[in-house]
Amino acid sequence: MKNGEIAGHVASRRDETAGRRHDVLVIGGGNAALCAAISARRAGASVLVLEAAPQFYRGGNTRHTRNMRCAHDSATETLSGPYTEDEFWEDLKRVTQGRTDEELARHMIAQSKEMLTWIVDQGVRFQPSLGGTLSLGRTNSFFLGGGRAMLNALYATAEQLGVEIRYDAEVVGLEIENGMFLSATVKEQTGTSQVRAGALVAASGGFEANIDWLKQGWGEIAGNFLIRGTPYNRGTILRILIDNDIQQIGDVTQCHAVAIDARAPKFDGGIITRLDCVIYGIVVNKNCERFYDEGEDIWPKRYAIWGRLVAAQPDQIAYIIFDARSLELFMPSLFPPIKGDSIAELAGQLGLDPEKLTKTVATFNNAVQPGTFDPDNYDDCATAGLTPPKTHWARKIEQGPFYAYPVRPGITFTYLGVKVNKEARMIMSDGKPAANMFAAGEIMAGNVLGQGYAAGIGMTIGSVFGRAAGQGAAKHARN
Amino acid sequence: MHATSALAEADRLMTVCNSCRYCEGICAVFPAMEMRRAFSDGDLNYLANLCHGCSACYYDCQFSPPHEFNVNVPATMAKVRTESYEAYAWPGFLAPTFRRNGLVISIAACVSVFAFIVGFVALRDPSVLFGTHTGPGAFYKLMPHNTMAVLFGAAFLYAMIAIAMGIRNFWRDIGEPANTLTKATPLWQAIKDASSLRYLDGGGVGCMNDEDKPTDTRRIYHHLTFYGFLLCFAATTTATGYHYLLGLEAPYPWYDLPVLLGTLGGLGLVIGPIGLLRAKFQRDRELVEARSYGMDVGFLVMLLLTSITGLLLLVLRATPAMGMLLALHIGIVFALFITMPYGKFVHGFYRFLALVRYAKERSDAH
Numbered sequence: 064m065k066n067g068e069i070a071g072h073v074a075s076r077r078d079e080t081a082g083r084r085h086d087v088l089v090i091g092g093g094n095a096a097l098c099a100a101i102s103a104r105r106a107g108a109s110v111l112v113l114e115a116a117p118q119f120y121r122g123g124n125t126r127h128t129r130n131m132r133c134a135h136d137s138a139t140e141t142l143s144g145p146y147t148e149d150e151f152w153e154d155l156k157r158v159t160q161g162r163t164d165e166e167l168a169r170h171m172i173a174q175s176k177e178m179l180t181w182i183v184d185q186g187v188r189f190q191p192s193l194g195g196t197l198s199l200g201r202t203n204s205f206f207l208g209g210g211r212a213m214l215n216a217l218y219a220t221a222e223q224l225g226v227e228i229r230y231d232a233e234v235v236g237l238e239i240e241n242g243m244f245l246s247a248t249v250k251e252q253t254g255t256s257q258v259r260a261g262a263l264v265a266a267s268g269g270f271e272a273n274i275d276w277l278k279q280g281w282g283e284i285a286g287n288f289l290i291r292g293t294p295y296n297r298g299t300i301l302r303i304l305i306d307n308d309i310q311q312i313g314d315v316t317q318c319h320a321v322a323i324d325a326r327a328p329k330f331d332g333g334i335i336t337r338l339d340c341v342i343y344g345i346v347v348n349k350n351c352e353r354f355y356d357e358g359e360d361i362w363p364k365r366y367a368i369w370g371r372l373v374a375a376q377p378d379q380i381a382y383i384i385f386d387a388r389s390l391e392l393f394m395p396s397l398f399p400p401i402k403g404d405s406i407a408e409l410a411g412q413l414g415l416d417p418e419k420l421t422k423t424v425a426t427f428n429n430a431v432q433p434g435t436f437d438p439d440n441y442d443d444c445a446t447a448g449l450t451p452p453k454t455h456w457a458r459k460i461e462q463g464p465f466y467a468y469p470v471r472p473g474i475t476f477t478y479l480g481v482k483v484n485k486e487a488r489m490i491m492s493d494g495k496p497a498a499n500m501f502a503a504g505e506i507m508a509g510n511v512l513g514q515g516y517a518a519g520i521g522m523t524i525g526s527v528f529g530r531a532a533g534q535g536a537a538k539h540a541r542n
Numbered sequence: 543m544h545a546t547s548a549l550a551e552a553d554r555l556m557t558v559c560n561s562c563r564y565c566e567g568i569c570a571v572f573p574a575m576e577m578r579r580a581f582s583d584g585d586l587n588y589l590a591n592l593c594h595g596c597s598a599c600y601y602d603c604q605f606s607p608p609h610e611f612n613v614n615v616p617a618t619m620a621k622v623r624t625e626s627y628e629a630y631a632w633p634g635f636l637a638p639t640f641r642r643n644g645l646v647i648s649i650a651a652c653v654s655v656f657a658f659i660v661g662f663v664a665l666r667d668p669s670v671l672f673g674t675h676t677g678p679g680a681f682y683k684l685m686p687h688n689t690m691a692v693l694f695g696a697a698f699l700y701a702m703i704a705i706a707m708g709i710r711n712f713w714r715d716i717g718e719p720a721n722t723l724t725k726a727t728p729l730w731q732a733i734k735d736a737s738s739l740r741y742l743d744g745g746g747v748g749c750m751n752d753e754d755k756p757t758d759t760r761r762i763y764h765h766l767t768f769y770g771f772l773l774c775f776a777a778t779t780t781a782t783g784y785h786y787l788l789g790l791e792a793p794y795p796w797y798d799l800p801v802l803l804g805t806l807g808g809l810g811l812v813i814g815p816i817g818l819l820r821a822k823f824q825r826d827r828e829l830v831e832a833r834s835y836g837m838d839v840g841f842l843v844m845l846l847l848t849s850i851t852g853l854l855l856l857v858l859r860a861t862p863a864m865g866m867l868l869a870l871h872i873g874i875v876f877a878l879f880i881t882m883p884y885g886k887f888v889h890g891f892y893r894f895l896a897l898v899r900y901a902k903e904r905s906d907a908h
């Protein structure tokens with residue numbers, strides 16, 4: 064449409080037709096997008112949300128989440144003790160090994176305190192952490208019913224406030240002029256159309272579902288990766304933004320990757336394919352060789368290195384081997400373990416060389432030193448004279464039946480993103496803030512997470528920067 | 543492995559859910575599941591009867607259909623639950639009555655009503671059926687009180703015995719020792735949980751019925767139904783007491799206790815079932831269990847007919863319509879009683895007992 068018509072449409076904002084101009088356009092439909100849409104609407108702006116996925120799959124990786132990490136000064140109904148800003152910062156510094164923007168990260172942590180009540184005000188409910196997976200009851204707030212329940216609440220609130228939401232609406236192009244967003248091209252079943260808005264919030268997640276992009280960093284081996292979450296996060300918007308002079312942050316290979324059951328579907332297998340048994344057994348590659356200290360640290364602290372470790376093995380596959388004594392020490396998972404009465408039989412089932420695997424297990428067993436096994440704490444069960452060593456929870460694998468899980472790298476989410484400031488405003492390659500473009504969530508997570516991960520921080524990044532982006536965008540569009 | 547395909551599917555789902563546990567804060571089913579790693583048929587029947595069908599876990603699940611993991615806990619649990627009613631039925635040869643339950647109940651109701659009409663006519667003469675009777679003992683012009691009492695006493699006793707036998711089968715199947723039922727703490731907890739329908743609230747905001755937005759309507763309508771039923775039951779019991787202990791004969795004046803209780807209960811038993819029927823018709827098709835549909839609707843309609851005929855009888859008891867209405871009302875009530883062990887009515891018992899076991903498991907775990 065021509066420019067003259069745009070002015071006309073501004074005047075008739077209530078008009079629901081396709082050519083309508085909104086104050087704020089939000090691209091994406093997850094936590095970050097909804098927090099932005101709600102806060103922009105609450106600030107008085109008219110808001111359009113474009114979500115690429117159909118209604119059932121709305122909300123990308125947020126559907127698969129369980130908790131968020133917010134600082135708080137005292138225990139609450141759902142949190143078992145205080146978690147100060149400083150402690151949160153120390154944790155973040157440790158997991159990223161300093162690869163974070165301190166000012167931005169501290170700002171986010173300070174804001175996270177308010178998020179605990181803000182998110183509840185938007186209808187989201189928390190539960191006390193019960194059985195749970197990891198011991199996060201003090202630091203993390205768990206969504207009652209999980210991420211999809213959380214999203215349902217946010218969508219209900221957004222709809223009630225009058226946010227317009229379109230599903231099956233993938234944004235495939237952005238018109239940006241001198242750091243100024245003008246319009247977006249949307250592909251829907253009915254065809255392709257233009258959408259104009261006064262300000263843009265890009266909250267379209269990472270690019271983990273775009274295997275070709277992953278290959279640019281990882282090489283061909285990325286073809287063997289499993290994607291734990293949504294197939295809709297293809298990084299289309301991220302690519303367009305970077306190509307339009309927005310400053311890039313992070314590199315292609317930085318991501319959260321864990322070792323998940325190799326039998327999981329290529330996409331969207333979610334949480335239930337994770338395996339928490341590495342520390343109770345040994346992990347071998349397809350040549351029946353061990354390659355890393357399985358007992359290096361307690362599982363919650365180390366699980367996220369195993370994606371990379373397995374990615375470095377031939378054919379990107381590995382096998383966790385353990386015996387009957389360990390079978391019930393960890394959380395159950397979707398697929399049953401593969402079982403054999405002897406190590407050789409197990410090897411046969413796995414398609415491994417029975418002789419080699421028997422030898423690897425025997426070598427390991429011979430190196431195991433006496434100790435007192437404690438499944439939940441650091442213990443003194445270790446190997447001696449073995450490379451690589453196993454430094455905790457080393458027990459002989461000797462009591463049949465024997466079990467194995469095949470594992471592959473499972474990509475949770477990617478860190479490469481666009482640079483933003485505290486307002487969640489995008490930064491242009493010349494260092495200047497963009498006029499009317501904001502980003503929130505996974506698409507800018509790399510600003511805070513240069514590497515590493517602390518459980519629940521994905522939601523924190525999305526909520527804090529989502530709310531800020533919505534407010535900033537509304538303010539810009541209404542001025 | 544499992545006795546039926548529904549049980550096998552329930553096992554598959556519990557394995558999925560046990561690996562996920564996102565729903566653990568919503569209701570009792572998931573914490574009970576977490577206490578187990580493998581699921582026998584007895585375990586699954588217990589979990590199915592613990593499920594209140596609130597459907598929150600369906601709308602909250604990232605793996606519900608069309609996702610390939612196809613996780614639909616409420617529908618699967620409903621299927622298992624329906625099959626479990628059949629498996630526990632006593633005597634066993636009447637178990638198939640659960641299959642075409644709607645039909646069975648309609649036939650029972652018709653036969654029973656018809657028998658009362660014929661009975662009135664045969665016992666007295668046709669004119670009493672259409673005459674106007676007022677004052678104490680008016681109802682017994684149609685049928686002597688003692689006959690009525692014996693007939694209903696016997697029907698009620700039979701229903702209670704059959705239900706008790708079903709309960710015994712359930713308790714054995716889930717593998718719970720009998721002495722759990724003698725422990726005050728879990729019993730009291732279960733009474734609180736059942737009388738408030740604690741787990742029909744979607745974890746606090748209300749259950750879900752046809753979309754992801756919660757409402758509390760099913761719980762409210764169930765309360766009206768349940769307490770309405772209890773009030774009607776109390777009305778009948780009071781009236782029996784009046785008759786035998788105080789020598790006061792029905793019909794009673796409108797301000798007397800049996801009538802007040804009955805009217806109040808009857809109103810609940812009209813509004814409640816209508817609300818539940820409406821929710822049932824609006825229900826998301828993905829959540830409807832085809833096998834129990836006839837049974838559910840049959841039970842609701844029977845409750846509705848009981849209350850409507852009862853209230854009509856109250857209003858029209860001084861008119862010539864009384865005779866027919868009385869036959870209709872007590873015919874329906876009689877059919878309700880004798881079909882109780884073979885229909886939806888048993889859900890209350892099994893659910894309550896599942897709650898008792900859950901309360902005990904919870905306190906053992908702490």
Ligand SMILES: Cc1cc2nc3c(=O)[nH]c(=O)nc-3n(C[C@H](O)[C@H](O)[C@H](O)COP(=O)(O)OP(=O)(O)OC[C@H]3O[C@@H](n4cnc5c(N)ncnc54)[C@H](O)[C@@H]3O)c2cc1C
Binds near residue numbers: 094474
């Ligand atoms: C299995 C699993 C478990 C997790 N658990 C947790 C947890 O417990 N706590 C936690 O903090 N983090 C967790 N995470 C990480 C968390 O999911 C992400 O950090 C978070 O979802 C990011 O939020 P977001 O809104 O930025 O992106 P998303 O939630 O992924 O949303 C992105 C949205 O953008 C849409 N989109 C993409 N491209 C386009 C386009 N071109 N046009 C229109 N729309 C588009 C997508 O459809 C999607 O709706 C988990 C991740 C996975 C995979």
Ligand code: HEM
Binds near residue numbers: 815822845
């Ligand atoms: C221990 C006591 C009881 C408990 C825990 C209980 C629980 C439940 C639950 C959880 C449901 C499912 C709700 C739904 O699908 O909408 C239900 C349905 C129902 N209950 Fe009860 N109930 C109890 C006793 C009773 C009694 C005594 C009556 C009436 C006589 C009754 C009548 C009904 C009816 C009519 C339905 C709806 C059937 C349907 O729509 O499928 N309940 N009950």
Ligand code: SF4
Binds near residue numbers: 209562599606613
């Ligand atoms: S119903 Fe779905 S979300 Fe809930 S516990 Fe089961 S798998 Fe998880």
Ligand code: SF4
Binds near residue numbers: 565572593
């Ligand atoms: S009671 Fe509700 S949340 Fe619990 S299993 Fe049944 S349907 Fe799911």
